[in-house]
Amino acid sequence: MKFTIKRxxxxxxxxxxVFILFLVLFESKMxxxxxxxxxxxxxxxxxHFPIVILLIAMVMEFxxxxxxxxxxxxxxxxxxxFLLLGVLSASITVIMGLLLSKEPxxxxxxxEWHKWTGLIIVLFSSLVYWCRNAKWYKAAVxxxxxxxxxxxxxxxxxxxxxxxxxxxFISTPLIANRVIEKVSIDKxxxxxxxxxxxxxxxxxxxxxxxxxxxxxxLDNEENILKGxxxxxxxxxxxxxxSMMIHRIQLPEEDKKxxxxxxxxxxxxxEIELLYQWIKSGANFSKKVIELxxxxxxxxxxxxxxxPSGEEKYEFAEADEKTIKKLNNxxxxxxxVAKESPALNVDFYNRSQFSAKSxxxxxxxxxxxxxLNLDKMPVKDADLKTISQFENLRTLNLAFTDITGEGxxxxxxxxxxxxxxxxxxxxxxxxxxxxxNIKTLKEIFVWKTDLSEEDxxxxxxxxxxxxxxxxxxxxxPIPLNTPIMLTVNNVFTDTIHLFLKHPIPGVQIHYTLDxxxxxxxxxxxxxxxxxxxxTAIFQARAFKDTWLGSDSIMYVFYKSAYTPDSIRFxxxxxxxxxxxxxxxxxxxITGDLRIxxxxxxxxxxxxxxxxxxxxxxxxxxxxLHMMKNVGGDIYPPLSVEVWGGMDSTHMKLLQTVKPPAxxxxxxxxxxxxxxxxxxxxxxxxKVTAESIKKIPKWGTSPKxxxxxxxxxxxLN
Numbered sequence: 270m271k272f273t274i275k276r277x278x279x280x281x282x283x284x285x286x287v288f289i290l291f292l293v294l295f296e297s298k299m300x301x302x303x304x305x306x307x308x309x310x311x312x313x314x315x316x317h318f319p320i321v322i323l324l325i326a327m328v329m330e331f332x333x334x335x336x337x338x339x340x341x342x343x344x345x346x347x348x349x350x351f352l353l354l355g356v357l358s359a360s361i362t363v364i365m366g367l368l369l370s371k372e373p374x375x376x377x378x379x380x381e382w383h384k385w386t387g388l389i390i391v392l393f394s395s396l397v398y399w400c401r402n403a404k405w406y407k408a409a410v411x412x413x414x415x416x417x418x419x420x421x422x423x424x425x426x427x428x429x430x431x432x433x434x435x436x437x438f439i440s441t442p443l444i445a446n447r448v449i450e451k452v453s454i455d456k457x458x459x460x461x462x463x464x465x466x467x468x469x470x471x472x473x474x475x476x477x478x479x480x481x482x483x484x485x486x487l488d489n490e491e492n493i494l495k496g497x498x499x500x501x502x503x504x505x506x507x508x509x510x511s512m513m514i515h516r517i518q519l520p521e522e523d524k525k526x527x528x529x530x531x532x533x534x535x536x537x538x539e540i541e542l543l544y545q546w547i548k549s550g551a552n553f554s555k556k557v558i559e560l561x562x563x564x565x566x567x568x569x570x571x572x573x574x575x576p577s578g579e580e581k582y583e584f585a586e587a588d589e590k591t592i593k594k595l596n597n598x599x600x601x602x603x604x605v606a607k608e609s610p611a612l613n614v615d616f617y618n619r620s621q622f623s624a625k626s627x628x629x630x631x632x633x634x635x636x637x638x639x640l641n642l643d644k645m646p647v648k649d650a651d652l653k654t655i656s657q658f659e660n661l662r663t664l665n666l667a668f669t670d671i672t673g674e675g676x677x678x679x680x681x682x683x684x685x686x687x688x689x690x691x692x693x694x695x696x697x698x699x700x701x702x703x704x705n706i707k708t709l710k711e712i713f714v715w716k717t718d719l720s721e722e723d724x725x726x727x728x729x730x731x732x733x734x735x736x737x738x739x740x741x742x743x744x745p746i747p748l749n750t751p752i753m754l755t756v757n758n759v760f761t762d763t764i765h766l767f768l769k770h771p772i773p774g775v776q777i778h779y780t781l782d783x784x785x786x787x788x789x790x791x792x793x794x795x796x797x798x799x800x801x802x803t804a805i806f807q808a809r810a811f812k813d814t815w816l817g818s819d820s821i822m823y824v825f826y827k828s829a830y831t832p833d834s835i836r837f838x839x840x841x842x843x844x845x846x847x848x849x850x851x852x853x854x855x856x857i858t859g860d861l862r863i864x865x866x867x868x869x870x871x872x873x874x875x876x877x878x879x880x881x882x883x884x885x886x887x888x889x890x891x892l893h894m895m896k897n898v899g900g901d902i903y904p905p906l907s908v909e910v911w912g913g914m915d916s917t918h919m920k921l922l923q924t925v926k927p928p929a930x931x932x933x934x935x936x937x938x939x940x941x942x943x944x945x946x947x948x949x950x951x952x953x954k955v956t957a958e959s960i961k962k963i964p965k966w967g968t969s970p971k972x973x974x975x976x977x978x979x980x981x982x983l984n
Contacts, residue, residue, distance in 0.1 A: 275350065281357055286395055322355035323394065323422060330397070331415040334408035349401070356394040359387075386425035394418055454574045459560075460490070460553045463570045464546050467539055468493075471528055490553045508547040509861045509936035515900050515968075517543070518863045520844040520870075540864050541569050561749060584660060586610040587636045595629060598765060601754070605638060611660070613639040617754065617769045620796050622646055627654050639663040643689075643773055649675035656681045667713065667773045668692035673699030680705050689713035692773060697723040704731050711735045748810040748818040751777050751794075759826045759856035759980060766798040766825075770810050779808040785820050803827045803982075826893070826940075828856070830885050830983040832953070838876030845870025845977070850877070853981045858893050861936050863902070863977065868895065871976045875905075877955040879981075880916075887912065888947040890923075890955065893980040897936040898967060903974035904930060905957040910943045912950035919952055932966040940982075955981070 485497030503511035599618030673695035778791035783805035859867030913919035960974035
């Protein structure tokens with residue numbers, strides 16, 4: 270370093286030390302302008318330079334008085350200049366850090382320790398530089414000084430990494446390789462054992478007591494409910510109106526997207542977990558097993574937990590092709606748990622049941638552990654087939670046609686634990702063979718020919734078997750909702766709807782116009798329903814002495830035509846392109862979760878082109894779309910449909926302008942339907958004009974809005 274440059278650098282170092290002390294002494298009384306805050310935010314980017322320079326300078330200082338280097342003028346001058354450069358750059362970094370620490374979100378012990386270790390590095394290193402030519406500064410002092418600065422530098426760097434990347438940043442790879450024992454589903458608390466671990470792994474690095482970005486801390490219930498500078502984190506029961514869901518579902522390139530770009534992102538299952546937890550009311554103390562088995566939150570939470578008392582099955586998995594072949598519209602076969610070889614079998618269409626449909630399961634006789642034949646026309650002769658399912662644990666014969674004469678054949682089931690005979694014609698004599706099954710723990714016998722005296726006698730003889738005689742409630746309780754078994758909700762010609770209910774004797778009533786069904790006027794759902802047009806299907810369960818269930822609602826859409834080819838005029842956003850244009854004709858619609866891979870998103874006008882191999886007579890085209898003004902997703906300003914027999918001579922068939930959104934609109938799914946006179950066409954063009962500037966009351970005023978669609982319906 271030339272003499273003049275060195276003198277300037279020394280003057281700057283002195284000024285920097287004075288300025289640092291000034292900032293420390295009077296930081297509580299100062300406010301910084303925005304441009305200085307921007308300088309402060311360069312702290313994480315700039316700090317690596319002085320760390321490297323200082324470490325090298327301290328190594329050279331350690332060996333400065335060695336006989337090999339003490340007489341080398343170049344070594345001495347270079348060490349002095351290098352040390353000056355390191356201390357000066359460290360001073361600038363500390364000033365940036367002090368400016369950055371004034372921003373909201375940088376609090377806690379880690380921040381304080383990082384600040385003071387940084388100050389010590391600068392002050393102590395400056396002292397070393399100014400005193401290193403003094404007579405008392407000998408080899409021992411140089412070595413102690415170099416080691417001291419190096420140790421403090423490592424500590425400060427570690428604390429800084431903890432602030433930037435989260436606690437235990439350095440040890441995270443080691444921790445990640447450990448096998449973490451999952452809590453079993455029967456013991457797990459939803460928040461403590463499922464939600465909080467997710468927040469700790471993906472969110473806590475920026476939202477902890479030491480680095481509370483946006484003044485938001487996510488380490489416990491109290492802080493989560495408190496929210497941050499932008500308000501409450503969520504609205505319990507309303508995930509689509511919750512800031513948390515909005516932020517994690519924004520495109521990753523959006524500056525408001527969380528977690529930040531470069532941080533580990535949430536998987537679809539993790540987003541689904543948070544969504545369902547908020548939707549269920551964001552309870553902090555409820556156990557997973559308190560939720561119904563069909564509850565969406567319980568289903569998604571189970572993916573993060575160990576199964577309840579999971580039984581280890583020693584038999585091999587069944588052939589996937591066999592399972593797929595035997596699955597049909599009256600018989601469902603599915604695994605007990607993920608990666609388990611054990612299978613559940615559920616029959617749910619009485620008119621389709623036959624002895625053969627039971628015999629066909631012999632290919633899976635080793636893997637079937639649960640068989641549900643509730644309300645099926647099972648005869649005594651069919652029990653011989655059932656007796657071949659050697660690993661059967663649970664058997665439901667409730668309200669079947671058995672008389673009990675063939676129950677003795679079930680004695681070969683050495684693993685049977687539970688059997689339901691409710692609603693059958695069994696008596697005290699033909700039930701007796703079941704007591705020879707040593708593993709049997711419970712028998713459901715309500716609504717049978719067994720008298721109360723018979724049941725008491727059976728209980729006295731079979732102390733290890735629980736005979737369940739029915740429900741004993743202080744008052745009527747509500748029924749569970751019916752379970753929809755039909756998967757897709759878009760169809761070409763007709764669609765068969767299938768429902769089930771876990772409680773025997775339930776009657777399901779339904780409507781097709783979106784009104785709430787009752788037990789007096791709404792028709793009864795019997796063994797399936799065939800739809801041949803678009804309908805809003807609602808269903809409720811009813812039973813004597815019970816309260817009617819809540820309604821379930823599904824919208825089923827008819828789309829009579831499928832184009833032979835479909836493409837976009839310009840590509841959708843990379844974050845929301847799903848499976849490309851063919852996503853719009855796959856007969857699958859999404860829900861209000863934009864991150865589920867079912868939605869196509871545009872932040873500009875959408876141009877869609879379709880072609881048919883042969884002419885079709887088209888009279889309507891509809892787009893299934895989403896509106897969520899809190900997520901910057903708006904209805905299109907207009908939708909135009911063009912059609913013709915060739916691509917160069919298309920005419921405008923219809924223009925529709927959806928209602929404009931207003932402040933406070935709740936998130937919803939809707940159809941933009943364009944109806945026109947029946948027209949023979951081969952080519953179709955659809956244009957959806959996006960909103961160019963979000964209203965002032967929106968979340969991102971003056972920016973372009975998003976258009977989201979997931980299905981096009983052609984009739």
